[in-house]
Amino acid sequence: MKTTWILLTLVTLCFHSYGQGTKRTQESGLLKLKDRQGRYLLGYQYEMKYPPPGVDSVFGKSGFIHPLNTLAGKTLTRIQAPDHYHHYGLWNPWTRIAYQGKLYDLWNIGDRQGRVDHIKFNKKKAKGKAVGFSARLHHIIYPEPMKEVSVLREDWESTISPIDDKRYCLDLVSTLMPQKDTVTMKAYRYAGLGFRATDQWNDDNSKILTSTGKTRAEADGSLERWIMVSGLIDGDTAGILFLLHPDNVHHPEPVRVWPPGTNGKGDVFVNFSPSKYKDWLLLPRKSYLLKYRLIVFDGELSADEAEAYWQEYSKH
Secondary structure (H helix, E strand, C coil): HHHHHHHHHHHHHHHHCCCCCCEEEEECCEEEECCCCCCCCEEEEECEECCCCCCCCHCCCCCCCEEEEEECEEECCCCCCEEEEEEEEEEEECCCEEEECCECCCCCCCCCCCHEEEEEEEEEEEEECCCEEEEEEEEEEEEEEEEEEEEEEEEEEEEEEEECCCEEEEEEEEEEEEECCCCCEEECCCEEEEEEEECCCCCCEEEEEECCCCCHHHHCCEEECEEEEEEEEEEEEEEEEECCCCCCCCCCCCEEEEECCCCCCCCCCCECCCCCCCCEEEECCCEEEEEEEEEEEEEECHHHHHHHHHHHCCCC
């Protein structure tokens, strides 16, 4: 009982612990969020980030989170991997959008059917130890050559709050609003919030565990409340616990998890796709929310702790 009480108190700190000295800086098109000790925890890329020389510039992107770092400075995300140049740390595109009778792919930007871009900041906020921002993104299609149409407006709110000396909390709230006409997220095996993990993780030094007790080999396609990804980075264990809010459409939420052996060594990719098995209809002049909480940690985090974090999150 004592351990559980302490844990739930720490989770509550994600909302109620405030102090002095949280920092936010901008440089080279990157908004950096730091804690009061000056530790760089999150970067949000608001200007276009182009791929390396020699790679088609169509793979350039804005409106994503990278790096995402632990308190000990371990970077958990990866962008522009040579096997998937369109993978960008933490990002939120859709793979099959139906609009006015046609299908568009905003995930595989190399196909030139559409994309998701940062447009502006709605606000940047800091309150004691909590710090964050709200960004406006547009989901853009190309209905014909040289023509762009924004079909969805998205407000992406990110807030970092402390938990303890090894963990912190990142809340992500996505508000989707069709611009002029109905948008349908067609059922497809991946779409929505994606996480491309550090290239240091592989089959031998990382692991995945879900709320239903599934491991990496079993998790793809399962319906989950939470999923935890962890492994060795520079010789130390670190990871992320993803909590999926019960208010999200089609909860518990379908997940896409790359199986062992991906790319020959077991590269790690996790995606939360509410439209994996069912179409999701979005009507104009209405807004639709998706909410996730990430517990970013150094060291280990147990399944019992993960469940306790989700139980507390589900009440908000």
